[in-house]
Amino acid sequence: MDKKLKAVDFFCGAGGMSCGFSQAGVEILAGIDLEKQFKETYLANHKGAKFINRDIVRYQPQELQEELNLNKFDDQLIFIGCSPCQYWSKINNVRHKSSFSNNLIADFQRFIKFFVPGYVVVENVPGIIKSKNNHVLLDFLDFLKFNGYSYEYKVVRTDHFGVPQKRNRFVLIASRVSTNIQFPSPELREDLTVKKFIGKERGFPVLPAGYSDPEDFMNTTASLSPKNLKRLEVTPHNGGDRMSWKDDESLQIEAYRGKDHYYRSVYGRLWWDRPSTTITTRFIATSCGRFGHPDENRGLSLREGAALQTFPTDYKFVGGLVSIAKQIGNAVPPEMARRIALSIIQN
Structure with missing residues (x-):
C-alpha cells in the first residue's frame, strides 16, 4: 500500500498551502477554487496537480470523487480548507457583503463527511474563534468528533513559524488515524526580519x-x-x-x-x-x-x-499587477504550511 500522504487543497488560491505541503513531501492532487484567475499560477507551480475551477457551494463530493478517483476512508488523504475569511476578519466593515463566507466551512464539511479522509487541516483568521453568536466553528468541531476525529486548534503567530510577518492565524489539525495531534513547535528567531528576506x-x-x-x-x-x-x-x-x-x-x-x-x-x-x-x-x-x-x-x-x-523566489505568478498582489496577499505563507505538513508526517 502506498503510504505517501496526498492532499486536496480546497479554496487553494495561488497555492500557498499546496506549496508548503509539497515542500514537506506531500503529494498535491488538486487545488479547488472559485476564482479562475488563480488557475495559471497554480498549474505553473504544481506540476501533476489539477486545478478545479468550481464553486464549492454547488460542487458535489461525487463529482470530486470522479474527477480525482478518490477512495473513501483513505488514511493517507489530507483535506485542506482555507476558506475566504472576510466574515470573521477584524478589518471587515461591511459584514453583509461577506456573509457568504460564513457558511463555507459547512460546505467543506460535506466533502469530509463523504470521503472521511485521514486528516483535515483548516486555516483561517483568529476571529473565527471570537465571533459571538456564531456556531459554525462549534458545529464543525462537533461534526469532527462525531465522525471519529481527534483535533487540536489554536491561534498561532506566523513569526513563530518561520514567517517574517506580524500575523496571527487560526489553525486546526484533525486526524482520524491518530489521537496524538502535534502542532509545530514555536520557534523564536531574531533573524526573521525584512532585511533577511x-x-x-x-x-x-x-x-x-x-x-x-x-x-x-x-x-x-x-x-x-x-x-x-x-x-x-x-x-x-x-x-x-x-x-x-x-x-x-x-x-x-x-x-x-x-x-x-x-x-x-x-x-x-x-x-x-x-x-x-x-x-x-x-x-x-x-x-x-x-x-x-x-x-x-x-x-x-x-x-x-x-x-x-515565504514563497520561493522561483514561484511563478501569472496575471496583472492587482491580480498577482491579491494572489500573494490571500495566500497562506508556504513556510507555515510546510511546518504544519511536517507535523502531520512526523505524527
Missing part, C-alpha cells in the same frame, strides 16, 4: 516606483502619484511614518488631520530589522498600510511581498 543582499535591486519587470521574477512595483511620491521622499528611512509630514499643508491628508493616532502606519515604511506588517492583498499600495520600502521611495514590489510571504 528582501534587499540588495537578497538579490533585490534598487527600483523606482512604477517599474515593470519583464522577467518571471515579477519584481514589479506600483506607480505613485506625484504627491504620494513626495510623501515618501520626506518620510524617514527604516520605519518612518506619516507623522513626518503631518504639519505640511500640501501633504497632509484631510481625513487624518488632527488624528495622529488614527491608522498611523498608513503611508509608513517597513523597518529593516523587524518582521513585516501583515502582507495584505493591497500591499503594493503605500496608502493601504505600512508598505513603503525601508529605504527606496516606492512601495513593495510583487516579488518582495511574495518573499515576505
Whole structure:
C-alpha cells in the first residue's frame, strides 16, 4: 500500500498551502477554487496537480470523487480548507457583503463527511474563534468528533513559524488515524526580519516606483502619484511614518488631520530589522498600510511581498499587477504550511 500522504487543497488560491505541503513531501492532487484567475499560477507551480475551477457551494463530493478517483476512508488523504475569511476578519466593515463566507466551512464539511479522509487541516483568521453568536466553528468541531476525529486548534503567530510577518492565524489539525495531534513547535528567531528576506543582499535591486519587470521574477512595483511620491521622499528611512509630514499643508491628508493616532502606519515604511506588517492583498499600495520600502521611495514590489510571504523566489505568478498582489496577499505563507505538513508526517 502506498503510504505517501496526498492532499486536496480546497479554496487553494495561488497555492500557498499546496506549496508548503509539497515542500514537506506531500503529494498535491488538486487545488479547488472559485476564482479562475488563480488557475495559471497554480498549474505553473504544481506540476501533476489539477486545478478545479468550481464553486464549492454547488460542487458535489461525487463529482470530486470522479474527477480525482478518490477512495473513501483513505488514511493517507489530507483535506485542506482555507476558506475566504472576510466574515470573521477584524478589518471587515461591511459584514453583509461577506456573509457568504460564513457558511463555507459547512460546505467543506460535506466533502469530509463523504470521503472521511485521514486528516483535515483548516486555516483561517483568529476571529473565527471570537465571533459571538456564531456556531459554525462549534458545529464543525462537533461534526469532527462525531465522525471519529481527534483535533487540536489554536491561534498561532506566523513569526513563530518561520514567517517574517506580524500575523496571527487560526489553525486546526484533525486526524482520524491518530489521537496524538502535534502542532509545530514555536520557534523564536531574531533573524526573521525584512532585511533577511528582501534587499540588495537578497538579490533585490534598487527600483523606482512604477517599474515593470519583464522577467518571471515579477519584481514589479506600483506607480505613485506625484504627491504620494513626495510623501515618501520626506518620510524617514527604516520605519518612518506619516507623522513626518503631518504639519505640511500640501501633504497632509484631510481625513487624518488632527488624528495622529488614527491608522498611523498608513503611508509608513517597513523597518529593516523587524518582521513585516501583515502582507495584505493591497500591499503594493503605500496608502493601504505600512508598505513603503525601508529605504527606496516606492512601495513593495510583487516579488518582495511574495518573499515576505515565504514563497520561493522561483514561484511563478501569472496575471496583472492587482491580480498577482491579491494572489500573494490571500495566500497562506508556504513556510507555515510546510511546518504544519511536517507535523502531520512526523505524527
